[in-house]
Amino acid sequence: MANPNPEPPSLEDLLYMLNHVFLTPKLPQEGDTKARRDIALCGFAYNASREFARFLSQSQQQQWSIVSQMLKTLLETTRGLDKDVLVKDILRLGDGEVLVFHIHAQNAALILRRLRDTMVFEAFEVSPTPEAVMGAEGKLICSYPGPAVELPLDVAHELSFVEQLVSFLLHMDVDRLDAEATTTKAGSKVAETRGTTHPRYITQLLVMILYGMGEEAKVNRITKRIADDVCWDNARNPWRRSSLWLVLRVAIQTTADSRNTYKAFMVFFQVELLRLFLDHDLPSELLHAARVKTSRRVNKLGASASSGLLQEVKAVSRAIEQRLQARWSEEQRLQAVSPSYTPDPAAFERDATLSLLESRAYLAKGH
Numbered sequence: 001m002a003n004p005n006p007e008p009p010s011l012e013d014l015l016y017m018l019n020h021v022f023l024t025p026k027l028p029q030e031g032d033t034k035a036r037r038d039i040a041l042c043g044f045a046y047n048a049s050r051e052f053a054r055f056l057s058q059s060q061q062q063q064w065s066i067v068s069q070m071l072k073t074l075l076e077t078t079r080g081l082d083k084d085v086l087v088k089d090i091l092r093l094g095d096g097e098v099l100v101f102h103i104h105a106q107n108a109a110l111i112l113r114r115l116r117d118t119m120v121f122e123a124f125e126v127s128p129t130p131e132a133v134m135g136a137e138g139k140l141i142c143s144y145p146g147p148a149v150e151l152p153l154d155v156a157h158e159l160s161f162v163e164q165l166v167s168f169l170l171h172m173d174v175d176r177l178d179a180e181a182t183t184t185k186a187g188s189k190v191a192e193t194r195g196t197t198h199p200r201y202i203t204q205l206l207v208m209i210l211y212g213m214g215e216e217a218k219v220n221r222i223t224k225r226i227a228d229d230v231c232w233d234n235a236r237n238p239w240r241r242s243s244l245w246l247v248l249r250v251a252i253q254t255t256a257d258s259r260n261t262y263k264a265f266m267v268f269f270q271v272e273l274l275r276l277f278l279d280h281d282l283p284s285e286l287l288h289a290a291r292v293k294t295s296r297r298v299n300k301l302g303a304s305a306s307s308g309l310l311q312e313v314k315a316v317s318r319a320i321e322q323r324l325q326a327r328w329s330e331e332q333r334l335q336a337v338s339p340s341y342t343p344d345p346a347a348f349e350r351d352a353t354l355s356l357l358e359s360r361a362y363l364a365k366g367h
Contacts, residue, residue, distance in 0.1 A: 030235030119156035
């Protein structure tokens with residue numbers, strides 16, 4: 001069970017979130033994804049979702065509670081998958097509730113949405129190929145989710161079906177199959193760890209199996225401009241933006257009651273991170289870059305931003321500005337005082353005497 005009050009993120013966790021959430025100008029040059037970092041990111045998103053509810057109206061809070069519960073379950077599955085727990089979670093889904101699974105080994109995500117009489121399954125790829133990222137001019141334009149299938153509730157809640165589905169997902173989360181990227185070395189095909197896995201075992205195989213028991217679902221799809229990068233310098237694997245971060249954003253945006261609510265939450269999420277960056281006294285250039293990215297998100301909200309949220313943004317922005325100004329004033333004070341220099345009289349004669357040991361021949365010419 002997810003701890004509702006986990007420990008605050010460590011400095012290493014914060015730097016990880018800084019790079020993957022804000023996409024700072026200077027990124028790491030090797031892969032830094034680790035399970036504990038993803039747990040910290042997911043846990044922070046879950047806690048932020050609970051705090052964010054106070055900025056919503058009473059009617060909006062009911063739908064937002066579904067988002068918080070979804071993030072709580074995602075945090076639990078990120079910490080570790082348990083077959084019995086997952087089976088119970090699916091069977092206990094209430095009307096309108098959502099489950100999301102990040103299937104790591106298949107580079108895919110699966111979202112389950114319980115409707116009144118049906119269950120909708122939505123699948124999508126979570127990390128584009130390095131070729132797509134490097135070949136794009138600017139950001140990638142991607143539509144989410146991918147294929148979606150709707151099953152009757154009596155089928156989706158059949159115990160044997162749920163057990164087989166969970167068993168399949170547990171294997172797919174860890175099994176390395178022939179969908180992995182490959183390269184040719186010494187005339188043989190070998191796994192290319194710098195590439196991404198094709199998600200076909202989820203977006204094609206699983207979807208077609210489900211389609212045999214249901215029908216294509218009509219879902220509201222979203223279009224996102226994906227900012228990613230491939231950074232590599234003398235490392236085994238390149239740095240890529242967190243795939244879990246994309247899963248979180250897609251799941252929240254497709255579950256929230258409106259696009260504005262999603263955007264407002266992203267602002268609040270970043271503001272909460274900015275506070276922790278201040279507490280850990282991060283370097284000035286990082287504070288500035290993160291503040292600028294947050295300000296851009298606030299600008300996108302426009303008039304839809306609540307006054308309470310704007311006050312939070314102003315408070316943390318003012319605190320960062322004061323910190324940066326204080327550092328600059330201190331630097332100016334230090335630079336204004338010239339360093340004193342008093343030569344050692346005892347060493348003056350020694351230092352002023354020149355020994356031209358190799359110049360006798362030149363001086364003998366009378367120059």
